[in-house]
Amino acid sequence: MAEPQKFTKTLIDGLQAQAKDTIHWDTEVKGFGVKVTPTSRKVFLVMHRPKGQRGAAKKYTIGTYGEWTLQQAREKAREIVVESNKGNDLGAKERAEKRRLASDRISDLVDQFLEMHASQNRTGDETKRILHRDLTPKFGKRSIHALTKRDVISVVESVTKRGSPIMANRTLAAIRKFLNWCISRAIIEASPAKGIDAQARERSRDRTLSVHETRDAIASARQMAYPFGSIVELLFMTAQRLGEVADMRWSEINLDMAVWTIPAARAKNGKAHDVHLSNCAVALLRSLPRFVLPDNSESDLVFTTTGKTPFSGFSKAKSKLDEKMLQAMRKRAIANGKNPDEVSVAPWRLHDIRRTVTTELSRLGVAIHIADAILNHKSGTISGVKAVYQRNEFTEERRDALNKWCDRIGVIILNDAENGVEDHPIDHAISD
Known part of the structure; x- marks a missing residue:
């Protein structure tokens, strides 16, 4: 083994290969050396023994001469020796980090x-x-x-x-x-x-559903059925608020007269409200099951899974509805020669149904004050003394409007080209 020498670039360049690996040591940094292989490859290394550890010295391979300059290798050797004097094995840490990186793909x-x-x-x-x-x-x-x-x-x-x-x-x-x-x-x-x-x-606040989205939402709701699917259908058919529909009572409904009376105590604006049920809504309500309580009496709640409390699992159910809508949208994309992976359901809330239905009513020629009456808006387009009588004044007009909307729903569900249904975004907005 050659005597240690202070490494210089000239010295490193002049080292010759032998039949076996040979190691040359630096005098400037203790333990710093360069190994010359029989193929003339020169590799920088450092031997060290972490403070407090016994046994043989540890070898840290720095890298190949050419990839590392002498100055870079010497600085790395100093770093390793300093850490070793603190009791740290930098090589072991780096090997552990490499294993961690490999396992965290x-x-x-x-x-x-x-x-x-x-x-x-x-x-x-x-x-x-x-x-x-x-x-x-x-x-x-x-x-x-x-x-x-x-x-x-x-x-x-x-x-x-x-x-x-x-x-x-x-x-x-x-x-x-x-x-x-x-x-x-x-x-x-x-x-x-x-x-x-x-x-x-x-912006969910201004969100309305397109014709295709409306069709997909109603069709998907029908797949989910009672109670959530039926709630969504009735939201589309009546344009009433989610809380009012979800908490609906059989005692509030007169199916023969096709009227649902929301009492003031349950109406958001504190005004009792007659909802004139369309043929679609009456047919839906007649098809719903009646929940039987343990005493064999029927629950007054229309939408319930316990008979004692209204249905309440809206978050998960809405996610399920969105999934079914997405499936329908993908099928339509494939049929139209488009990439189904590019399709997504834009965020929307169940409350957006009210806005969607109201705008569709305007497309059917329904006057805004009739739409206000259907929605039970507290401050509509008619005010003063006349507003006191608004609840009953537009009975026939409201009934006619919702029956027209019932027919329109049928056309939207079919959505055939011969029906002339276009997938337009509904761009009008209403207040709550």
């Missing part, structure tokens, strides 16, 4: 997330489709620790560039859910998606 974590978390959610299929389509193909082989905010933005923006800004919002939401799950599992400490803005502004 994004594709593997996405699969775990979908199996352990998203599968328990009603929107799990949609989340799976989004992550497998837009995240894992680009970054699946990368470690989650190497995923940057710029990477997430690139995924979201690529969806926007496909002409789907609303779907880009859904994609960002799915990635956020996944990354937040990673935080909850102590896999990462912070989310690269934090602070990224949505690609499109979504």
Whole structure:
């Protein structure tokens, strides 16, 4: 073994290969050396023994001469020796980090997330489709620790560039859910998606459903049936508020007279309100089951699963409705030669049905004051003394309007070209 020498570039360049590996040592940094292989490959290394540890010295391979300059290698050797004098084995830490990175691949974590978390959610299929389509193909082989905010933005923006800004919002939401799950599992400490803005502004307050969306919503509600599906259907048929429909009582309904009277105590604006039931609404109500209580009496609640309280599981049921609507939209996209993966259900609330129905009534030629009367608006287009009599004054007009809307629903459900139904967005807005 050659005597230690102070390494210089000239010295390193002049080292010759031998039949076996030979190691040359530096005098400037203790333990710093360069190994010359029989193939003339020169590799920088450092031997060290962490403070407080016994046994043989540990070898840390820095890298190949050429990839590392002498100055860079010497600085790395100093760093390792300093850490070793503190009792730290930098090499062991780096090897552990490499193993951790290899075990935290994004594709593997996405699969775990979908199996352990998203599968328990009603929107799990949609989340799976989004992550497998837009995240894992680009970054699946990368470690989650190497995923940057710029990477997430690139995924979201690529969806926007496909002409789907609303779907880009859904994609960002799915990635956020996944990354937040990673935080909850102590896999990462912070989310690269934090602070990224949505690609499109979504205003639910002004939301109305298009003709296709209306058809899909009603058709999907019919698949779900009682009680939630029937509630959605009746919302479309009556344009009343969700709370008023969900809490409907049989004692409030006169099917022979086709009238449902919402008492003042249950009406949002505190005014008793007669809802003139269309032929569609009467047929629906006649088809509903009557809940029988343990004493063999019938519950007065129209929509209930217990007989004692109104139906209340709206959040999960609405998600299920959106899923069914999405399935219908994908089928239509395929039939029209479009990519079903580009389709999404824009966010909407059940309250948007009121706005949608009212605007459709205007398309049918129903006057605004008749629509106000149907909605039981507290401050409508008619005021003063005449407003006192408004509840009964437009009885026939209201009944006629809702029957016209009943016929219109039938046309929308069919939605055949021969019916002349166009998929127009409904762009008028009403107040609550």
